[in-house]
Amino acid sequence: MPARLLLGTVAALVLLATPAAAQRPVFEPDDFIDPGMLTGNLFISRLVVGGVWNQTDHFRPIGGDAGLVILTNSLYVDRYQFDYKHTEFLDRQKPGPLQRCGCSEPIYFPTPPPAGATPAGPPGQRSDTLQLAFYRTDDAARAPVTRRYRVSWSREEIDTVVVSPATGRRVEHRSGHDQSFTFDADTHFSIRGRDVWGSLYFARASRSGTVDKRAQNELAYVSRFPGWAAGPLLFRAKLTVGAISGRGATGLNLINPYFETFWRHDRTKANFHFVWSAERMRSGLEGWRTNHQIAVFLDRTLYLKMFGR
Amino acid sequence: MNECRTRITCAVLLGLSVALASEGQTLPPKTELFIVLDQETCKDVADVYVAYNGRDSAFLARREPPDSCNWKWTTMEPLNPDITPFSLRLGGMGRTTCRRAEARDIRHLEVTFTRRGTGPVVKEMKIEGPNVAYLRDVEVIDEEDISCGEGKRIPGTLFDVQFDVEDLRLQVFEEKKAACSVIVNAIPSLAKAREWATITIGPKQLAPAAVKQALETRLCFAPTFMPVEAIEESLSQPKRSFQITVTKAPPKVK
Numbered sequence: 001m002p003a004r005l006l007l008g009t010v011a012a013l014v015l016l017a018t019p020a021a022a023q024r025p026v027f028e029p030d031d032f033i034d035p036g037m038l039t040g041n042l043f044i045s046r047l048v049v050g051g052v053w054n055q056t057d058h059f060r061p062i063g064g065d066a067g068l069v070i071l072t073n074s075l076y077v078d079r080y081q082f083d084y085k086h087t088e089f090l091d092r093q094k095p096g097p098l099q100r101c102g103c104s105e106p107i108y109f110p111t112p113p114p115a116g117a118t119p120a121g122p123p124g125q126r127s128d129t130l131q132l133a134f135y136r137t138d139d140a141a142r143a144p145v146t147r148r149y150r151v152s153w154s155r156e157e158i159d160t161v162v163v164s165p166a167t168g169r170r171v172e173h174r175s176g177h178d179q180s181f182t183f184d185a186d187t188h189f190s191i192r193g194r195d196v197w198g199s200l201y202f203a204r205a206s207r208s209g210t211v212d213k214r215a216q217n218e219l220a221y222v223s224r225f226p227g228w229a230a231g232p233l234l235f236r237a238k239l240t241v242g243a244i245s246g247r248g249a250t251g252l253n254l255i256n257p258y259f260e261t262f263w264r265h266d267r268t269k270a271n272f273h274f275v276w277s278a279e280r281m282r283s284g285l286e287g288w289r290t291n292h293q294i295a296v297f298l299d300r301t302l303y304l305k306m307f308g309r
Numbered sequence: 310m311n312e313c314r315t316r317i318t319c320a321v322l323l324g325l326s327v328a329l330a331s332e333g334q335t336l337p338p339k340t341e342l343f344i345v346l347d348q349e350t351c352k353d354v355a356d357v358y359v360a361y362n363g364r365d366s367a368f369l370a371r372r373e374p375p376d377s378c379n380w381k382w383t384t385m386e387p388l389n390p391d392i393t394p395f396s397l398r399l400g401g402m403g404r405t406t407c408r409r410a411e412a413r414d415i416r417h418l419e420v421t422f423t424r425r426g427t428g429p430v431v432k433e434m435k436i437e438g439p440n441v442a443y444l445r446d447v448e449v450i451d452e453e454d455i456s457c458g459e460g461k462r463i464p465g466t467l468f469d470v471q472f473d474v475e476d477l478r479l480q481v482f483e484e485k486k487a488a489c490s491v492i493v494n495a496i497p498s499l500a501k502a503r504e505w506a507t508i509t510i511g512p513k514q515l516a517p518a519a520v521k522q523a524l525e526t527r528l529c530f531a532p533t534f535m536p537v538e539a540i541e542e543s544l545s546q547p548k549r550s551f552q553i554t555v556t557k558a559p560p561k562v563k
Contacts, residue, residue: 197532
């Protein structure tokens with residue numbers, strides 16, 4: 001889908017429809033707090049520790065498993081939310097040095113996925129994310145719904161070393177990065193008196209300074225089903241459907257059911273999460289493929305301060 | 310001169326009488342509500358109290374004729390049947406869902422109830438604590454039912470509470486409307502309260518309940534898992550702590 005058309009569609013949907021929320025990494029805990037539930041401004045810092053299997057980033061497979069540590073810092077002021085999140089990946093499979101033939105048109109080994117295939121995810125060891133959100137509540141209604149609109153910017157540094165296959169000597173070093181911009185908005189509407197909750201998001205992920213310069217646009221709707229409880233466990237499900245450009249497959253090429261369960265250990269104040277995300281994606285070369293991303297992690301509040309009340 | 314005065318007086322009197330007559334047509338001085346219960350709902354019911362227009366104030370109706378399943382309640386307020394929800398408190402026997410009345414004429418409305426709430430009946434629930442609003446959010450069960458909320462402020466006493474057909478929301482967050490506030494009947498200590506009990510609920514009970522209800526989309530935003538500590542801290546200053554005394558109706562002996 002051409003980028004302009006995609007951007008135009010997003011703008012139209014945002015203007016015409018009710019607003020949206022974003023496709024975050026599966027191991028990132030929720031940070032929505034309705035400003036109506038806060039009696040002042042809030043700063044909260046949280047730690048996330050866990051592991052992820054068959055990890056993807058913006059539906060780009062990274063391959064292998066990894067441990068992770070995330071530090072999230074969120075500031076809630078009036079109806080705004082500011083976040084800074086830092087992620088460290090532990091034992092993430094580092095790609096070996098690339099080899100480049102001495103041909104007139106350089107060929108790299110291993111060869112990056114071609115344009116019609118699903119691109120590989122960024123192999124970086126850490127990432128940083130900045131977010132700005134705004135909450136809107138329709139005060140006139142008897143039961144006013146609160147929606148959040150958020151923009152996110154994530155960046156991951158990628159160092160690439162290229163060696164000669166003949167001599168094994170370093171012939172090139174590239175300092176590149178992978179970054180993404182996301183706009184997401186919560187949506188709410190009723191069908192025959194039943195509430196339908198979700199998020200609409202647009203994301204652009206691009207990479208530069210690397211051998212495989214790829215970019216993609218995502219436009220997707222996330223249906224967020226009401227959670228439920230079974231004893232001490234809480235459950236929730238989501239279903240994402242959307243289109244991702246730059247994979248040689250136009251139209252609907254993403255279907256992603258997602259299940260998560262939570263358990264809170266009151267004494268340690270830690271929340272345990274188990275996530276299963278079945279990402280069914282289509283590319284021009286590979287057709288439909290499914291990646292089962294699984295994450296197990298715990299999050300805990302490290303520091304919390306409410307002020308200005 | 311005298312003739313002129315007489316004419317002016319006549320004109321003023323005529324004007325007044327026309328104005329009063331037209332006033333009488335648009336605003337009737339009182340409304341009579343005829344309440345009909347079916348045999349099953351009517352069984353063992355001695356007193357019927359009427360709640361209307363979203364207020365949790367119940368007014369005693371008069372059985373008419375005696376020993377029938379019909380009651381009559383009169384109010385000096387003009388009521389529009391299209392927008393006024395009614396429900397009943399059945400004097401310790403439970404409550405009904407909310408329904409609209411049909412107009413017999415401009416002064417006479419009729420409403421029929423065919424079901425009592427299910428589950429245990431809390432005859433009285435006395436709530437003491439900060440002066441906040443509460444809302445009894447009533448479920449829709451039958452086609453004729455309408456969604457409604459009946460509220461007031463605490464401290465106060467609620468009558469004929471049935472958690473199986475209603476949610477009791479406390480406006481513990483000042484900026485959040487009562488209709489989107491925490492449902493306290495989901496708090497285990499209150500749900501499990503026996504025939505007579507006094508329990509205290511504070512931030513430590515309210516915050517986990519709010520987090521669970523947020524995930525269940527009961528608080529007017531998309532499902533989310535909020536950090537409990539943030540909500541607990543928010544409820545601590547000013548401290549939201551309530552003392553609730555429940556008196557349940559004894560279980561029915563079959």
